[in-house]
Amino acid sequence: MEEKLKGHLHPLTQVMREIVDSFVAMGFEVADGSEVESEHYNFDALNVPKDHPARDMQDTFWVKDVPQTVLRTHTSAVQVHYMETHQPPFKIIVPGKVYRYEATDATHETQFHQIEGLVVSENVSLAHLKDILDEFFKRLYGATATVRMRPSYFPFVEPGVEIDVSCVKCSGAGCNVCKQTGWIEVMGAGVVHPNVLQAGGIDPRKYRGIAFGVGVDRLVMQKYGIDDVRLLYAGDLRLVNQF
Numbered sequence: 001m002e003e004k005l006k007g008h009l010h011p012l013t014q015v016m017r018e019i020v021d022s023f024v025a026m027g028f029e030v031a032d033g034s035e036v037e038s039e040h041y042n043f044d045a046l047n048v049p050k051d052h053p054a055r056d057m058q059d060t061f062w063v064k065d066v067p068q069t070v071l072r073t074h075t076s077a078v079q080v081h082y083m084e085t086h087q088p089p090f091k092i093i094v095p096g097k098v099y100r101y102e103a104t105d106a107t108h109e110t111q112f113h114q115i116e117g118l119v120v121s122e123n124v125s126l127a128h129l130k131d132i133l134d135e136f137f138k139r140l141y142g143a144t145a146t147v148r149m150r151p152s153y154f155p156f157v158e159p160g161v162e163i164d165v166s167c168v169k170c171s172g173a174g175c176n177v178c179k180q181t182g183w184i185e186v187m188g189a190g191v192v193h194p195n196v197l198q199a200g201g202i203d204p205r206k207y208r209g210i211a212f213g214v215g216v217d218r219l220v221m222q223k224y225g226i227d228d229v230r231l232l233y234a235g236d237l238r239l240v241n242q243f
């Protein structure tokens with residue numbers, strides 16, 4: 001007798017779990033944190049200056065009637081909490097929801113998903129970061145996947161890099177998905193700024209950190225060829241039942 005179909009996981013949940021499983025297989029622990037966060041952990045402790053545009057009302061949901069409290073704008077907010085309560089060396093990933101106060105369109109939602117990675121030990125470097133992400137994308141997209149780094153700026157890392165992965169569709173030859181470049185921008189990363197280590201109670205003269213943050217929604221859209229992020233949250237069974 002045929003088993004009755006009882007439902008299945010949302011494509012976002014499927015990809016989230018796939019990513020988490022890959023990092024766990026690479027020796028990472030999974031950490032968790034609150035979606036309602038203090039300004040301190042979301043911004044100050046991450047070396048985001050008071051006058052940084054990310055603090056602008058346009059980007060952040062502030063909690064009404066509770067001073068200096070926000071809906072976290074990135075999973076990086078968990079970093080300092082974790083450092084305050086754990087001794088290096090450690091390797092963690094933090095999957096979860098984040099929030100931005102902005103107009104929604106095909107590529108922007110007010111709520112989306114990130115996975116943060118943080119490695120702290122006495123001798124990590126950008127070379128380790130590239131190794132980790134290379135292995136991760138090979139697990140996710142297959143043996144031919146490769147990553148490259150481009151210099152970038154984020155207040156919580158120094159130096160900061162933008163990570164591109166070779167295009168899943170054309171393997172680097174050039175197509176409409178990668179806009180003929182052969183590469184797709186997938187995450188921001190870098191060497192953790194000494195101020196951030198210090199905020200977490202870790203001696204930056206003894207330890208170094210590397211960190212990365214990936215937008216899960218964008219990976220899901222790339223993987224399945226979905227061109228509007230809002231479809232992931234509309235609860236429309238015509239979309240969800242395709243996976």
Ligand SMILES: [Zn+2]
Nearest residue numbers: 167170175178
């Ligand atoms: Zn391509």
